[in-house]
Amino acid sequence: MTDEHAAWVLPLSALVCWVSCHAAFGLLKQARESAGWAAAIWLAATGAAAGAGIWSTHFIAMLGYEPPLAIGYDVGLTLASLGVAMATAFCAASLIRGAAGATAVVASGILLTAGIAAMHFTGMAGVRIPGRFVWDEALVAAALASGAVLTCAALFVFTRRPTRYPRAVAATLLASAIGTMHFVSMAAVQAVPDPSIAAPEGGLARGALAAGIAAVMLTTLAFSALSLFADRLRRANRTLASHGAALRVSEERLARALDAGSDGLWDWNVGTGQAWHSDRWLTMLGYEPGELESHVATWHQLVHPQDKPKALELLQAHFEGRSPVYECEHRLRRKDGSWGWVLARGKVVERDAQGLPQRIVGTHIDIEARKLAEQQIAHMARHDGLTGLTNRTCFYELLRSALQEIAHDGGTCAVMCLDLDRFKTVNDTVGHMAGDELLKRVAGRLAERMHPADTVARMGGDEFAVLVRSDPSDESLRRLARELISVVGKPFSFGGQAIEVGLSIGIARAPQHGLVETLLFSRADLALYQAKAEGRNCSRMFDAAMDEAMTRRRELERDLRTALADGGLELHYQPQVRASTCELLGFEALARWRHPARGLIPPGEFIPLAEETGLISALGEWVLRSACSDAARWTQPLKVAVNLSPREFQQDDLPERIFAILAETGLSPNRLEIEITETAIFADMSRALSILRRLKALGISIAMDDFGTGYASLATLQAFPFDKIKIDRSFVGQIETSPQAAVIVRAVLGLGRSLGIGVVAEGVETAGQMRFLVGEDCEELQGYLFGKPQPIESFADAIGGLKAADLSIRLVPARQAAARMAFAS
Numbered sequence: 001m002t003d004e005h006a007a008w009v010l011p012l013s014a015l016v017c018w019v020s021c022h023a024a025f026g027l028l029k030q031a032r033e034s035a036g037w038a039a040a041i042w043l044a045a046t047g048a049a050a051g052a053g054i055w056s057t058h059f060i061a062m063l064g065y066e067p068p069l070a071i072g073y074d075v076g077l078t079l080a081s082l083g084v085a086m087a088t089a090f091c092a093a094s095l096i097r098g099a100a101g102a103t104a105v106v107a108s109g110i111l112l113t114a115g116i117a118a119m120h121f122t123g124m125a126g127v128r129i130p131g132r133f134v135w136d137e138a139l140v141a142a143a144l145a146s147g148a149v150l151t152c153a154a155l156f157v158f159t160r161r162p163t164r165y166p167r168a169v170a171a172t173l174l175a176s177a178i179g180t181m182h183f184v185s186m187a188a189v190q191a192v193p194d195p196s197i198a199a200p201e202g203g204l205a206r207g208a209l210a211a212g213i214a215a216v217m218l219t220t221l222a223f224s225a226l227s228l229f230a231d232r233l234r235r236a237n238r239t240l241a242s243h244g245a246a247l248r249v250s251e252e253r254l255a256r257a258l259d260a261g262s263d264g265l266w267d268w269n270v271g272t273g274q275a276w277h278s279d280r281w282l283t284m285l286g287y288e289p290g291e292l293e294s295h296v297a298t299w300h301q302l303v304h305p306q307d308k309p310k311a312l313e314l315l316q317a318h319f320e321g322r323s324p325v326y327e328c329e330h331r332l333r334r335k336d337g338s339w340g341w342v343l344a345r346g347k348v349v350e351r352d353a354q355g356l357p358q359r360i361v362g363t364h365i366d367i368e369a370r371k372l373a374e375q376q377i378a379h380m381a382r383h384d385g386l387t388g389l390t391n392r393t394c395f396y397e398l399l400r401s402a403l404q405e406i407a408h409d410g411g412t413c414a415v416m417c418l419d420l421d422r423f424k425t426v427n428d429t430v431g432h433m434a435g436d437e438l439l440k441r442v443a444g445r446l447a448e449r450m451h452p453a454d455t456v457a458r459m460g461g462d463e464f465a466v467l468v469r470s471d472p473s474d475e476s477l478r479r480l481a482r483e484l485i486s487v488v489g490k491p492f493s494f495g496g497q498a499i500e501v502g503l504s505i506g507i508a509r510a511p512q513h514g515l516v517e518t519l520l521f522s523r524a525d526l527a528l529y530q531a532k533a534e535g536r537n538c539s540r541m542f543d544a545a546m547d548e549a550m551t552r553r554r555e556l557e558r559d560l561r562t563a564l565a566d567g568g569l570e571l572h573y574q575p576q577v578r579a580s581t582c583e584l585l586g587f588e589a590l591a592r593w594r595h596p597a598r599g600l601i602p603p604g605e606f607i608p609l610a611e612e613t614g615l616i617s618a619l620g621e622w623v624l625r626s627a628c629s630d631a632a633r634w635t636q637p638l639k640v641a642v643n644l645s646p647r648e649f650q651q652d653d654l655p656e657r658i659f660a661i662l663a664e665t666g667l668s669p670n671r672l673e674i675e676i677t678e679t680a681i682f683a684d685m686s687r688a689l690s691i692l693r694r695l696k697a698l699g700i701s702i703a704m705d706d707f708g709t710g711y712a713s714l715a716t717l718q719a720f721p722f723d724k725i726k727i728d729r730s731f732v733g734q735i736e737t738s739p740q741a742a743v744i745v746r747a748v749l750g751l752g753r754s755l756g757i758g759v760v761a762e763g764v765e766t767a768g769q770m771r772f773l774v775g776e777d778c779e780e781l782q783g784y785l786f787g788k789p790q791p792i793e794s795f796a797d798a799i800g801g802l803k804a805a806d807l808s809i810r811l812v813p814a815r816q817a818a819a820r821m822a823f824a825s
């Protein structure tokens with residue numbers, strides 16, 4: 001049978017078959033991806049294309065089929081075979097479109113195979129030959145079986161897409177199925193001549209068949225093209241749809257952002273002045289949506305006049321392309337008239353042919369909170385946290401710029417340094433909380449008096465400063481100082497308790513006293529120091545003499561340091577005697593400084609200097625060590641009294657230091673007496689009490705020095721564990737001349753007796769004073785009458801066992817008679 005086919009038939013029919021199968025699968029794909037009518041149409045097209053393919057393959061092959069007999073075709077059956085092919089292909093396609101399960105695929109494959117077979121046998125039934133066809137049934141069965149397998153395979157590949165080109169592979173498989181079935185079936189047929197059957201006449205001629213095949217093929221190709229086009233269209237639609245979806249999402253996002261976001265949106269038409277503002281933009285400024293006219297002029301009305309030039313400049317810069325975006329922080333007026341800070345950001349989105357901006361779109365972000373925080377931080381950096389006044393840093397900045405201005409353009413200004421008197425005592429008495437409150441109220445009173453052009457600052461602690469720019473004339477400065485002192489001097493009430501503080505002021509002026517802020521300030525400070533030294537609660541203007549005094553003080557400080565290191569200091573001892581017997585009880589150690597150029601400098605001068613410069617601690621330790629080691633060498637177990645300054649008393653480890661010195665020098669603690677003044681106690685009562693208790697616990701005795709000169713009260717005496725009260729020499733010196741002084745001395749003696757505390761009278765110079773004191777039962781006496789402070793060598797005998805009476809006779813012969821008289825009475 002194969003021999004009976006012309007050679008061109010095989011490749012041509014195979015090509016035609018493959019192309020139509022490919023087209024059919026393309027159409028089926030469209031059908032599967034469509035719904036409703038469209039799907040039905042695509043299915044019909046699939047059926048048509050597949051049917052046409054099957055049919056054409058068959059008849060192209062038939063055209064090349066040259067049986068030994070004359071051949072003709074029956075028109076009706078030939079057309080019917082085309083119909084059968086198309087119908088079964090349509091059914092198979094419909095089946096596989098709806099369900100792609102294995103059963104559906106196999107069912108569809110079998111249906112299609114049946115269709116191909118039906119087409120084949122219908123077509124063969126339409127073949128007219130002068131004879132009969134005889135079929136080999138086994139081969140026909142083989143054709144059907146292989147056809148079914150290949151068809152099912154084709155449909156599996158198409159639906160399951162196991163390869164990269166499922167359509168091409170499926171088309172190849174289906175084409176092979178059709179081909180195999182056709183050629184195997186043709187091999188199964190034998191044309192047996194039958195003379196009883198007439199030669200075909202008037203049937204479909206070969207030429208007509210060829211034309212029919214061509215027409216069917218063209219239709220198939222058209223379908224193929226259609227399927228290809230539809231595919232493209234679908235793909236484009238799909239991208240479009242996905243773009244559409246993305247667009248919808250972004251629109252939705254935008255709408256949401258407009259609703260919920262903090263940004264107000266605006267869109268300006270630069271040419272027409274028309275504008276659009278989002279609802280959020282309006283609500284941000286306190287307006288209802290639609291309440292404001294949307295026009296560029298609206299912005300011009302709302303932007304803060306101070307910010308407008310900057311905003312316009314930045315806008316212009318962006319319009320001209322100098323900056324890629326417009327960005328500006330400015331204020332906008334709210335509906336209620338207040339100003340709100342916004343961050344404006346915008347970008348030109350349309351330009352005309354000349355490149356001039358047509359449309360700009362942007363946002364206004366509410367940055368009020370951030371601006372407030374920034375302002376707060378800036379305020380904190382320049383102001384004092386407690387009082388709200390300008391702080392030190394800012395004060396120096398202001399002073400610097402004022403001085404620069406004066407240096408450049410002339411003019412004057414003044415600096416006042418203010419310091420509260422007695423603030424520390426108040427702070428310690430009423431507590432730190434009340435102390436802070438007091439500082440706040442002082443600050444308030446100072447600020448109230450300030451001229452707007454002047455600045456009051458808190459420099460730290462209880463120090464304040466004023467920069468006077470309003471009227472820095474001498475007279476006006478003095479008046480201002482007087483006012484400030486009087487206003488701060490008025491009592492402050494704290495829970496019914498009235499508290500008073502004083503104010504000392506030092507003033508320096510520019511340009512006379514300097515044009516550098518540090519120099520000017522230090523000179524005002526020097527004047528303040530002077531004011532304090534001169535009795536506080538007053539003001540002093542700087543003058544050159546203060547500088548000289550300062551220089552001298554600095555030199556003295558340097559010399560004192562050297563003296564401390566090189567042994568320029570010495571101790572003198574003044575005897576203390578029992579009043580009733582004049583028996584020597586001990587000595588008070590008093591420091592002396594032998595200055596190489598200035599001679600002996602009294603402690604009244606260098607002790608305060610040492611206190612101010614911090615040298616006191618080293619000096620005190622030297623005094624203590626010297627006094628203790630001296631006393632340890634005395635054969636008589638006499639007491640030694642050492643003065644401690646208030647500053648030394650602020651060292652918490654004082655008892656340990658003293659104990660270390662005692663241990664080092666070998667002096668018994670009960671031979672050491674510490675003299676302190678009440679100032680030392682008032683600085684910090686609780687700490688003082690703790691230190692005193694610890695000292696007492698060591699066995700050291702404590703004397704209250706200069707009693708009567710300060711505020712010491714009965715309460716103080718009771719609260720603190722004193723062993724002795726030393727009546728100040730100012731009272732003792734007046735016993736004989738001032739009845740008042742005599743009353744006070746008598747009262748103190750009575751107080752001591754009632755509290756069980758011994759009393760020492762200081763500064764006893766005359767026998768009359770001694771007589772009075774002995775008469776009033778004073779226990780101990782100290783003064784020139786019994787000996788001036790002297791180097792210990794002068795008391796060599798006394799410390800070896802001599803009595804003070806002998807001592808005074810020997811040392812102070814002039815007082816001998818007086819002393820004798822005192823003893824006698």
Ligand code: C2E
Nearest residue numbers: 590591602603604607623643644645763764765783784789
């Ligand atoms: P003070 O503790 O009241 O010392 C007594 C002062 O009175 C001594 O003055 C002494 O020379 C003087 N004096 C004693 N008897 C008489 C007298 O009969 N008539 C007169 N008019 N004066 C008399 P000095 O030595 O100048 O000391 C002054 C102050 O210096 C002392 O007063 C004391 O507070 C302080 N001081 C002296 N040495 C030291 C020391 O080593 N450490 C500390 N922290 N302060 C010291």
Ligand code: CA
Nearest residue numbers: 588643675705
């Ligand atoms: Ca003393």
Ligand code: CA
Nearest residue numbers: 705706726762
């Ligand atoms: Ca004294």
